[in-house]
Amino acid sequence: MAQNNESKIDTIIGAASEVDGNIVVKSSILVAGKIQGDVISNDFVRIAESAVIAGNMQAKSAIINGKVEGNVFCETKVQLGKTSELLGDLKAARLIIEEGAIFRGKCEMPTSEEPLVAQKATDEQKELEKA
Numbered sequence: 001m002a003q004n005n006e007s008k009i010d011t012i013i014g015a016a017s018e019v020d021g022n023i024v025v026k027s028s029i030l031v032a033g034k035i036q037g038d039v040i041s042n043d044f045v046r047i048a049e050s051a052v053i054a055g056n057m058q059a060k061s062a063i064i065n066g067k068v069e070g071n072v073f074c075e076t077k078v079q080l081g082k083t084s085e086l087l088g089d090l091k092a093a094r095l096i097i098e099e100g101a102i103f104r105g106k107c108e109m110p111t112s113e114e115p116l117v118a119q120k121a122t123d124e125q126k127e128l129e130k131a
Helices: 119-130
Strands: 011-013 018-020 023-025 029-031 034-036 039-041 044-047 052-054 057-064 072-080 085-087 094-097 102-104
Touching (some): 039 044
Parallel strands (some): 011 029, 023 039, 029 044, 039 057, 044 057, 057 072, 072 094
């Protein structure tokens, strides 16, 4: 049976964890704790119900069930679960919002000619990779 990319998690920030700073991973990540900083992944990001992120998020795709206070940039898809709260702008090719989700911000779904990831977020990722 083929494994769904969204079910494979390589990095976990546990519910009891608190991170002050940016997190950059080359693979998928599950966040269940608190992060004061940006989350950047070259793959999939899953935000658990218990998670709180105060920063921007950039990934290939994401499922959000917790709270994100920042902008979200995803190349393919973002799913806002029924327990999610997104306080920021969102840019993604596809968006799924479940009943009960809270979303306060602008949503942009670019055409195929427009870049899917914000240039600012890309520049920040390059700077973080140099460090």
